[in-house]
Amino acid sequence: MTETPLYEGKAKKVFRTDRADEYLVFFKDDATAFNGVKKGRIESKGELNNAISSAFFEILAQAGIKTHFLRRVDANSMLVKKVDIIPLEVVTRNLAAGSLAQRLGWAEGKALPSPIVEFYYKDDALGDPLINNSHIAALGLVTPRELEWLELQALAINQILRQFLLARDVKLVDFKLEFGRVGNEIILADEISPDTCRFWDAQTNQKLDKDRFRQDLGQVSEAYQELYQRLLNPAAYKARVEVRLKPSVLDPQGEAILRSLKSLGHVEFSSIRVGKLIELTLTGDSEAQVKEKMAKLADELLANPNMENYAITVEPKQ
Amino acid sequence: MKAAVIVFPGSNCDQDCARSLKATTGLKADLVWHKESSLPDYDLVILPGGFAHGDYLRCGAIARFSPVLAEVRRLAQRGSLILGICNGFQILCEAQLLPGALLRNRKLKYLCQDVFLRVETERSPFTSLYQKAQILRIPISHGEGGYSVNPKELQKLKDQDRVAFRYAHADGLVDDTSAPNGSLEAIAGVLNEKRNILGLMPHPERLAEPELGGVDGRPLFEAVFAAMGGAA
Ligand SMILES: Nc1ncnc2c1ncn2[C@@H]1O[C@H](COP(=O)(O)OP(=O)(O)OP(=O)(O)O)[C@@H](O)[C@H]1O
Ligand SMILES: [Mg+2]
Numbered sequence: 001m002t003e004t005p006l007y008e009g010k011a012k013k014v015f016r017t018d019r020a021d022e023y024l025v026f027f028k029d030d031a032t033a034f035n036g037v038k039k040g041r042i043e044s045k046g047e048l049n050n051a052i053s054s055a056f057f058e059i060l061a062q063a064g065i066k067t068h069f070l071r072r073v074d075a076n077s078m079l080v081k082k083v084d085i086i087p088l089e090v091v092t093r094n095l096a097a098g099s100l101a102q103r104l105g106w107a108e109g110k111a112l113p114s115p116i117v118e119f120y121y122k123d124d125a126l127g128d129p130l131i132n133n134s135h136i137a138a139l140g141l142v143t144p145r146e147l148e149w150l151e152l153q154a155l156a157i158n159q160i161l162r163q164f165l166l167a168r169d170v171k172l173v174d175f176k177l178e179f180g181r182v183g184n185e186i187i188l189a190d191e192i193s194p195d196t197c198r199f200w201d202a203q204t205n206q207k208l209d210k211d212r213f214r215q216d217l218g219q220v221s222e223a224y225q226e227l228y229q230r231l232l233n234p235a236a237y238k239a240r241v242e243v244r245l246k247p248s249v250l251d252p253q254g255e256a257i258l259r260s261l262k263s264l265g266h267v268e269f270s271s272i273r274v275g276k277l278i279e280l281t282l283t284g285d286s287e288a289q290v291k292e293k294m295a296k297l298a299d300e301l302l303a304n305p306n307m308e309n310y311a312i313t314v315e316p317k318q
Numbered sequence: 319m320k321a322a323v324i325v326f327p328g329s330n331c332d333q334d335c336a337r338s339l340k341a342t343t344g345l346k347a348d349l350v351w352h353k354e355s356s357l358p359d360y361d362l363v364i365l366p367g368g369f370a371h372g373d374y375l376r377c378g379a380i381a382r383f384s385p386v387l388a389e390v391r392r393l394a395q396r397g398s399l400i401l402g403i404c405n406g407f408q409i410l411c412e413a414q415l416l417p418g419a420l421l422r423n424r425k426l427k428y429l430c431q432d433v434f435l436r437v438e439t440e441r442s443p444f445t446s447l448y449q450k451a452q453i454l455r456i457p458i459s460h461g462e463g464g465y466s467v468n469p470k471e472l473q474k475l476k477d478q479d480r481v482a483f484r485y486a487h488a489d490g491l492v493d494d495t496s497a498p499n500g501s502l503e504a505i506a507g508v509l510n511e512k513r514n515i516l517g518l519m520p521h522p523e524r525l526a527e528p529e530l531g532g533v534d535g536r537p538l539f540e541a542v543f544a545a546m547g548g549a550a
Contacts, residue, residue, distance in 0.1 A: 252426050252500070301380075302375070304412065306417075306467070307466055
């Protein structure tokens with residue numbers, strides 16, 4: 001690690017490492033808002049954002065999302081894969097807030113019928129303007145296919161984070177992602193933290209993000225701390241394991257039910273298979289982790305691989 | 319020469335097995351609770367019939383995790399004889415000491431009746447005192463005895479002469495209808511590759527003394543005793 005950063009932004013410093021393909025990202029306590037117009041410091045923010053981002057990147061990696069995250073190095077910094085950042089801020093929204101509420105005159109907190117993905121051109125001098133597909137094509141930032149992929153990737157990440165947070169009593173209102181190129185691949189980069197997301201308490205709608213700083217709501221560091229605590233808590237999940245006989249195995253129960261249905265005059269049924277539904281409640285770190293655990297348990301005990309198949313679904317227990 | 323009958327919560331043929339072994343061979347088996355995690359080197363271990371752990375989830379599925387099963391596995395590897403009867407057969411399949419699985423009876427009914435078995439091989443320590451194709455009368459008593467196994471394993475069982483018994487009609491004919499429970503190819507009992515583990519659904523211990531109405535189960539216990547080095 002060299003003394004002077006390769007790049008210093010408003011929230012982070014990026015350092016070279018002794019490996020050409022890795023960077024060290026240092027999270028600062030400095031806070032800015034409204035494109036740098038409002039400046040300040042949030043006590044322990046660097047540490048918290050480093051820890052929170054690391055936790056989110058780990059959750060996403062477990063769920064199969066490729067990210068730049070390698071590991072947390074110390075309280076304030078993480079090691080990442082070096083990427084060529086695509087200058088697009090990919091914003092996904094579940095509830096109206098911030099610039100969307102303002103632009104369309106929607107009340108803050110209005111539920112969106114389905115998640116909205118927006119693209120902003122990452123350019124401080126221009127004030128990071130909202131742009132559309134044609135602008136992106138004209139700027140030559142990504143190909144139309146890549147753009148489509150980015151949107152799908154953002155939605156997939158939304159699904160994972162939303163469930164993960166809901167299990168910990170947090171609503172994911174919206175969040176900003178940055179992606180970068182490494183070789184032929186595009187992977188998720190930058191950070192995922194209360195600086196770049198809106199998090200609300202699921203019961204009270206209390207804000208647990210940088211809006212507390214933007215809107216002078218106070219207790220900023222405490223809110224970041226609270227969010228981090230919730231990420232650390234194991235959450236309750238509901239798992240359903242459906243066990244069914246393999247198609248090649250005869251199902252005498254299904255046949256008996258089919259016969260009695262036919263004898264009742266229901267001639268439209270041609271096949272019935274009877275299976276088992278096992279519902280479990282358990283605590284875990286994330287949906288992916290719980291799912292993996294359930295699959296192991298199904299292989300070991302809940303299903304007999306000689307004659308049965310199984311399907312697992314996991315959701316946060318409300 | 320030492321024998322054990324394993325007792326699970328829900329086993330109900332443990333005493334019958336011990337009694338028939340004694341009556342046919344003079345050998346007195348230890349009744350061993352399923353929580354035991356260290357066994358002496360028994361030469362014979364019988365997993366008896368019953369409803370181990372209530373047969374919840376699947377027959378034998380929970381029993382398979384009883385501490386004693388690790389020891390049964392060890393003894394099997396050592397070459398001891400392992401005999402699984404009815405629920406004991408289901409447990410051996412769940413524990414993957416024998417291939418296949420036992421499904422609900424084809425007609426869904428619990429079957430408690432005498433059946434005829436055709437001896438398919440006399441080449442095992444359990445069947446050496448029978449003759450190949452000999453017909454036996456032995457009772458069954460189960461709701462989940464339909465033997466099922468994938469085609470590859472089935473071929474292996476046949477190639478290696480590891481089908482011990484098939485359900486037959488009274489005249490010895492084996493066909494699609496001779497297995498009352500719908501077992502694949504009428505299979506009633508199978509051996510492992512080393513031929514020191516036998517699992518079967520019928521209950522040889524229930525017809526091993528004249529007072530019980532028949533003695534067709536007797537040669538199985540005598541064969542086991544002889545294989546252990548006992549004088550027949
Ligand atoms: N894996 C990575 N490889 C290379 N650059 C990265 C990687 N991850 C993030 N970056 C870039 O590092 C910089 C981090 O700095 P920071 O976020 O503080 O500043 P900024 O994004 O330029 O400004 P601001 O976020 O305040 O608008 C960003 O430019 C970000 O795009
Ligand atoms: Mg930034």
